[in-house]
Amino acid sequence: MKIIVIGAGAWGTALAVNAARNPATHQVVLWARDGAQAEALERTRENARYLPGIPLPRELALRGGDVATLLDAAAQADLIIVATPVAGLRPTLALLQGVRVPLAWLCKGFEPAQDPTAPRPFGLLPHEIARQVAPELPAGVLSGPSFAQEVARGQPTALVAASRSPAVRRAMVEAFHGPTLRVYASDDWVGVEVGGAVKNVLAIATGLADGLNLGLNARAALITRGLAEIARLGVALGAQAETFMGLSGLGDLVLTATGDLSRNRRVGLLLAAGKTTQQAVQSLGHVAEGVYSAHTVLQRAHHLGVDMPITECVVALLDGQLKPVEAVAALMGRDPKGELL
Ligand SMILES: NC(=O)C1=CN([C@@H]2O[C@H](COP(=O)(O)OP(=O)(O)OC[C@H]3O[C@@H](n4cnc5c(N)ncnc54)[C@H](O)[C@@H]3O)[C@@H](O)[C@H]2O)C=CC1
Numbered sequence: 001m002k003i004i005v006i007g008a009g010a011w012g013t014a015l016a017v018n019a020a021r022n023p024a025t026h027q028v029v030l031w032a033r034d035g036a037q038a039e040a041l042e043r044t045r046e047n048a049r050y051l052p053g054i055p056l057p058r059e060l061a062l063r064g065g066d067v068a069t070l071l072d073a074a075a076q077a078d079l080i081i082v083a084t085p086v087a088g089l090r091p092t093l094a095l096l097q098g099v100r101v102p103l104a105w106l107c108k109g110f111e112p113a114q115d116p117t118a119p120r121p122f123g124l125l126p127h128e129i130a131r132q133v134a135p136e137l138p139a140g141v142l143s144g145p146s147f148a149q150e151v152a153r154g155q156p157t158a159l160v161a162a163s164r165s166p167a168v169r170r171a172m173v174e175a176f177h178g179p180t181l182r183v184y185a186s187d188d189w190v191g192v193e194v195g196g197a198v199k200n201v202l203a204i205a206t207g208l209a210d211g212l213n214l215g216l217n218a219r220a221a222l223i224t225r226g227l228a229e230i231a232r233l234g235v236a237l238g239a240q241a242e243t244f245m246g247l248s249g250l251g252d253l254v255l256t257a258t259g260d261l262s263r264n265r266r267v268g269l270l271l272a273a274g275k276t277t278q279q280a281v282q283s284l285g286h287v288a289e290g291v292y293s294a295h296t297v298l299q300r301a302h303h304l305g306v307d308m309p310i311t312e313c314v315v316a317l318l319d320g321q322l323k324p325v326e327a328v329a330a331l332m333g334r335d336p337k338g339e340l341l
Pocket residue numbers: 006007008009010011012032033050083084085086087088089091092106107108109146147148149285286287289
């Protein structure tokens with residue numbers, strides 16, 4: 001199977017390394033946007049900026065820079081993986097418009113609104129971006145609880161491959177299912193994308209609570225009520241409610257909200273320590289999608305009449321409109337209500 005992974009950040013590199021460990025069946029190309037980065041990866045056989053300490057297998061081909069080479073490799077592939085943040089998805093799909101090869105993205109987020117004056121001025125989920133830019137591409141999403149470092153080290157991990165197309169689901173499973181990675185299939189790509197995007201916003205809230213030493217009860221409450229928010233928005237957007245009890249919902253929320261490898265959780269910890277959003281983002285050096293998705297999540301929730309009080313507090317915190325302790329008071333001061341309402 002020929003696989004090309006576009007985007008040599010932490011997650012793209014980890015999955016490319018994982019697939020390349022199977023050289024009897026897989027030929028894998030990792031493509032970096034910047035040609036100089038591709039040369040450095042080739043020279044050092046390590047991705048020192050994004051995934052330090054993981055040797056790149058000799059069978060992994062490293063390319064970059066030149067778009068003609070990218071399009072050529074993509075047209076010959078059996079599966080294309082787009083491993084950029086959400087912000088890189090639209091331009092990458094636009095480049096690949098003419099290609100007819102199964103494709104999956106890894107990004108977890110909503111795109112910020114493109115044109116605030118448009119009649120429906122909302123940011124989009126990845127599959128909605130694909131529908132606009134490259135509707136003919138057979139596409140899907142690979143998601144689930146998965147820190148890149150652990151996957152690269154071969155630690156056991158389970159993912160979910162979601163697409164409306166059985167052929168795309170099969171391609172993702174064939175590419176990555178193996179002794180250390182289980183890949184489950186799903187046809188609910190809306191639910192899988194909503195879970196992956198909104199858990200990042202909620203991980204900021206949990207990081208904040210832990211940074212303020214609010215305790216383990218508060219953390220469990222935030223995770224549980226956060227899952228209720230995710231499911232309410234997801235169902236309103238057309239997802240299946242059961243998806244939120246699976247890997248891309250509960251699974252990824254628990255991982256990201258509690259694991260200190262999470263960049264989004266670290267944003268919350270930094271806000272609790274008194275940093276501004278800008279300072280927190282700068283100190284990470286990696287993308288924390290929750291920071292960029294939070295406003296869109298809230299806009300879409302408001303438009304659909306969905307109540308998302310934790311997300312609302314995260315947005316106010318990120319905008320500097322609430323201080324951490326005020327956010328806690330705002331959440332605790334809400335009127336009583338039924339748990340399942
Ligand atoms: N790091 C992780 O453990 C996981 C990350 N994800 C998701 O995967 C996405 C990527 O995350 P990371 O790899 O961790 O980010 P990262 O910050 O480590 O790297 C992002 C990479 O994308 C590249 N990039 C940005 N725009 C691009 C474009 N237009 N064309 C080509 N390359 C472009 C950057 O140069 C950089 O190499 C995010 O949406 C994240 O939420 C999902 C699961 C696990």
